[in-house]
Amino acid sequence: xxxxxxxxxxxxxxxxxxxxxxxxxxxxxxxxxxxxxxxxxxxxxxxxxxxxxxxxxxxxxxxxxxxxxxxxxxxxxxxxxxxxxxxxxxxxxxxxxxxxxxxxxxxxxxxxxxxxxxxxxxxxxxxxxxxxxxxxxxxxxxxxxxxxxxxxxxxxxxxxxxxxxxxxxxxxxxxxxxxxxxxxxxxxxxxxxxxxxxxxxxxxxxxxxxxxxxxxxxxxxxxxxxxxxxxxxxxxxxxxxxxxxxxxxxxxxxxxxxxxxxxxxxxxxxxxxxxxxxxxxxxxxxxxxxxxxxxxxxxxxxxxxxxxxxxxxxxxxxxxxxxxxxxxxxxxxxxxxxxxxxxxxxxxxxxxxxxxxxxxxxxxxxxxxxxxxxxxxxxxxxxxxxxxxxxxxxxxxxxxxxxxxxxxxxxxxxxxxxxxxxxxxxxxxxxxxxxxxxxxxxxxxxxxxxxxxxxxxxxxxxxxxxxxxxxxxxxxxxxxxxxxxxxxxxxxxxxxxxxxxxxxxxxxxxxxxxxxxxxxxxxxxxxxxxxxxxxxxxxxxxxxxxxxxxxxxxxxxxxxxxxxxxxxxxxxxxxxxxxxxxxxxxxxxxxxxxxxxxxxxxxxxxxxxxxxxxxxxxxxxxxxxxxxxxxxxxxxx
Ligand code: GCU
Numbered sequence: 001x002x003x004x005x006x007x008x009x010x011x012x013x014x015x016x017x018x019x020x021x022x023x024x025x026x027x028x029x030x031x032x033x034x035x036x037x038x039x040x041x042x043x044x045x046x047x048x049x050x051x052x053x054x055x056x057x058x059x060x061x062x063x064x065x066x067x068x069x070x071x072x073x074x075x076x077x078x079x080x081x082x083x084x085x086x087x088x089x090x091x092x093x094x095x096x097x098x099x100x101x102x103x104x105x106x107x108x109x110x111x112x113x114x115x116x117x118x119x120x121x122x123x124x125x126x127x128x129x130x131x132x133x134x135x136x137x138x139x140x141x142x143x144x145x146x147x148x149x150x151x152x153x154x155x156x157x158x159x160x161x162x163x164x165x166x167x168x169x170x171x172x173x174x175x176x177x178x179x180x181x182x183x184x185x186x187x188x189x190x191x192x193x194x195x196x197x198x199x200x201x202x203x204x205x206x207x208x209x210x211x212x213x214x215x216x217x218x219x220x221x222x223x224x225x226x227x228x229x230x231x232x233x234x235x236x237x238x239x240x241x242x243x244x245x246x247x248x249x250x251x252x253x254x255x256x257x258x259x260x261x262x263x264x265x266x267x268x269x270x271x272x273x274x275x276x277x278x279x280x281x282x283x284x285x286x287x288x289x290x291x292x293x294x295x296x297x298x299x300x301x302x303x304x305x306x307x308x309x310x311x312x313x314x315x316x317x318x319x320x321x322x323x324x325x326x327x328x329x330x331x332x333x334x335x336x337x338x339x340x341x342x343x344x345x346x347x348x349x350x351x352x353x354x355x356x357x358x359x360x361x362x363x364x365x366x367x368x369x370x371x372x373x374x375x376x377x378x379x380x381x382x383x384x385x386x387x388x389x390x391x392x393x394x395x396x397x398x399x400x401x402x403x404x405x406x407x408x409x410x411x412x413x414x415x416x417x418x419x420x421x422x423x424x425x426x427x428x429x430x431x432x433x434x435x436x437x438x439x440x441x442x443x444x445x446x447x448x449x450x451x452x453x454x455x456x457x458x459x460x461x462x463x464x465x466x467x468x469x470x471x472x473x474x475x476x477x478x479x480x481x482x483x484x485x486x487x488x489x490x491x492x493x494x495x496x497x498x499x500x501x502x503x504x505x506x507x508x509x510x511x512x513x514x515x516x517x518x519x520x521x522x523x524x525x526x527x528x529x530x531x532x533x534x535x536x537x538x539x540x541x542x543x544x545x546x547x548x549x550x551x552x553x554x555x556x557x558x559x560x561x562x563x564x565x566x567x568x569x570x571x572x573x574x575x576x577x578x579x580x581x582x583x584x585x586x587x588x589x590x591x592x593x594x595x596x597x598x599x600x601x602x603x604x605x606x607x608x609x610x611x612x613x614x615x616x617x618x619x620x621x622x623x624x625x626x627x628x629x630x631x632x633x634x635x636x637x
Contacts, residue, residue: 045175046186050436051232052241053323054157054183055392059232062199065117066140066225068124069095069110074137076110077166077202086166086173095139096168096200112141112200119363120229121159123222124203126360131223133590137204140225144199148192153234153262156199157185159227159391163211166202178425179212180205180226181353181388181410182432188231201225210419212426213410218602219352219387220588226361227391237262237317243438244271244292244312246327248475251340254278254296254327260288260317269316276310284316301340302326302441304381307402309441326399326441330477332502335575337477337532339404339444345631346404346534346578347624348382349375349606352587353390356609368394372401374584374607378617379624384536384580387412387450389433398442405442406479406536406580409433411449411465417457426461427468434472443476450481450536451507452497459496466500477502481536484508489515489522493529504529507537507582510569511562517550520565525573532577538566539582542616543597544608554597559604560615567623581620585609 051057069076076095078084085093101108118124124131124138131138148154158165162180166173170193174186205223207215243256258269265288272279276298282290300308309324331338337346354360355367362368368391375383383403385394388410398405409430416422430448437443448465452458462480469478482495484506493506504527511520527533542559550561563581570576586605592598601609606617 046188046191047175047177048155048185048187049240050157050183050185050432051155051234052239052435052439053321054155054185054230054232056321056323057232057234057238059157059230060144062142062144062229062231063120064142066120066142067112067115067117068141069112069115069139070131070134071095071137071139071202072134074202074204076139077137086168091173092171094168096166096173096202097171098141098198098200112139115141118224120225121227121361121363122224123162123226123360124224125220125222135206135221135223137202137206138224140201140203142199142229144197144231145195146192146197146231147194148189149233151236153187153189153236153238154192155185155232155234156188157183157228157230157232158201158225159183159229160389161201161203161225162205162221162223163207164204165225168200168202170198179429179432181390182429183227183392183436184432185232199229210416210422212415212422212429213388213412214415216413217387217410218589218591220354220590222361235262235317235319237264237267238319239269239314239316239321240288241435242292242314242321243473244314244323244325245439245441245475246296246329247293249329249331251299251301251329252295252297254292254294256292258282258284258290258292258314258316260284262317264317267317269314272313273310274313296327299327302328302399303340304402304404307400307441309399323439324396324399325439328441330404330444330475332477332532334530335532335577337503337577343631344381344577345627346382346580347380347627348384348404348406348534348578348580349378349380349584349620350384350386350537350580350582351375351390351584352386353388353394354585354587356585356587357611362391362394365393365397368397369401370611371584372397372403374613375403376401378606378621379628382406382444382578382580383584384408384447386583389429389436392436395437395440395442399440403442404444405440406445406447407433407437407443408447408450409465411452411462413451414453415449415458415461417455417461423461423464426465430465430468431472434469438473445477445479445503446473448478448480451483452480453483454495454497462497463500466497479503479505479534482506486514489519489524491523491525493525493527493533498529498531502531503534504531504575505534505536508535509538511565512538512540517558517561517565520562521569523569525570527573527575531575533573533575534578534580535570535576536580537582538570538579539604540616541597541603542614543603544586544605544610544612544614546597554603556615560619563616563619563623581606 177184240261241259247255284290384406446469540559540562548555
């Protein structure tokens with residue numbers, strides 16, 4: 001995929017790496033002479049921390065058509081005694097060997113060369129009829145040529161694989177990763193073959209109670225390699241990670257760090273922001289780490305109205321990386337939210353990572369830009385990217401287009417709160433999200449979850465996640481979509497988790513799941529916190545094009561009337577400082593079975609699955625226009 005951002009894309013200095021298109025009928029199948037197998041299959045994983053700003057590094061994309069084999073019984077992974085082949089003495093026997101029969105007498109019962117192919121990045125559900133509802137293992141294979149250079153490091157990067165990925169290179173296991181929405185990468189420096197290489201991924205989207213998310217979600221369980229696959233070339237010593245952002249509460253100071261990796265980590269590193277007249281040098285310690293802390297005076301602060309991005313250059317140890325970074329402050333003061341010190345109302349909308357005009361997960365920046373353009377057209381300055389980390393491209397687009405972002409991990413509904421592995425998984429996904437997006441000005445909120453039921457183990461689980469978010473990044477707000485409690489028409493927001501969060505943010509469905517349009521105006525909210533109130537969900541389903549009176553459910557008029565009622569009802573809440581109605585676009589869900597109105601679509605979108613705007617879209621825009629006018633004329637606020 002091309003990477004359209006106004007960022008300095010990598011100029012490929014890379015050794016000649018040509019991608020052998022992996023089509024269903026590749027060139028004569030070549031039996032990859034596997035290097036001598038270790039006496040016992042190596043279980044040491046080659047997982048390494050993802051490289052910050054990977055797209056700006058010298059890399060080759062391994063996107064394209066990958067051959068695939070559907071394997072519902074995982075017999076490409078387990079022998080008939082259900083022992084994993086890759087843990088046997090030889091480590092061989094699985095589909096990852098990509099074996100070919102040596103002659104007509106040999107038994108081999110799979111064949112990637114003559115298998116169907118699918119687009120990567122891309123979920124499998126939307127690419128083959130028989131895979132639409134499939135949950136299980138699919139094997140995917142790509143081949144490519146390499147000519148690795150001595151002294152260089154090579155990283156095999158995956159933007160995301162949903163949900164569990166086992167990755168093999170030339171028949172050897174690189175490692176395993178869990179989590180459907182965060183990047184991971186393997187050090188393949190001493191594993192790349194000169195010439196033809198074969199990467200095989202076992203992707204498994206089976207849902208399990210103890211995973212993150214758990215078995216019950218209201219979105220399509222798109223499986224597969226849903227984001228880019230890159231092979232990056234890094235110098236002997238490289239800039240592995242960095243944070244360059246304004247310090248918490250100080251708009252005139254940049255605070256962060258540099259992390260070197262490779263042979264000689266102790267380096268002199270220069271950080272320059274030419275347009276801001278900044279050039280500063282730090283020395284990393286023996287572990288490759290150096291703190292950044294320097295004054296900055298001549299900045300244009302990033303905002304939705306003026307999404308200013310600066311070219312930031314980091315160089316040291318023979319490496320150089322360039323990024324596009326915006327600088328802004330975000331904080332709360334009592335019940336107010338301040339962006340760059342000025343009170344702001346979060347004119348938002350919730351979104352899934354799905355553009356209904358392109359079946360399945362978005363595959364490129366164009367798919368994402370369309371969605372964010374609809375939000376801008378609605379006069380949004382903010383989007384809730386629910387309920388999981390969206391792609392890096394989406395966040396960089398929000399940086400460029402001027403949309404603040406609520407980023408979220410899929411700690412959704414009824415998680416296994418007492419399972420330490422479940423917590424470690426959630427914590428890892430949150431850490432990976434913050435690690436990836438900590439330099440993105442658009443991200444203003446880290447959300448640790450959605451609608452989780454109050455209880456001791458859950459309060460501990462979630463408050464620990466909030467602590468993790470703050471320890472990784474103290475410059476952004478931390479929140480969650482809290483649940484509410486109803487008694488008659490009294491709605492109370494009182495959740496012990498809120499004590500660890502910066503916002504009183506919650507979902508409510510007055511007029512849809514409880515009450516009707518006629519009754520909902522009786523509801524009163526009691527939000528028991530001196531914090532900004534952000535309503536993270538409300539909404540109603542409407543089948544696009546179905547018109548009836550305002551009391552007829554599923555009609556556009558019902559949805560539109562509900563939105564008007566919501567504005568009246570919510571505007572009575574003191575400290576209301578934002579909202580992200582549910583949801584920008586109709587989206588696919590296995591929980592939505594009404595044969596006529598839904599047909600496996602959740603119809604709460606303000607835009608239909610055909611990209612047509614419903615009546616409520618314009619009502620929402622009108623409300624935000626009014627809000628903007630009120631906020632832009634301080635006297636009347
Ligand atoms: C819930 C949930 C959403 C879901 C929505 C709905 O609050 O957070 O993921 O899609 O309500 O019921 O449509």
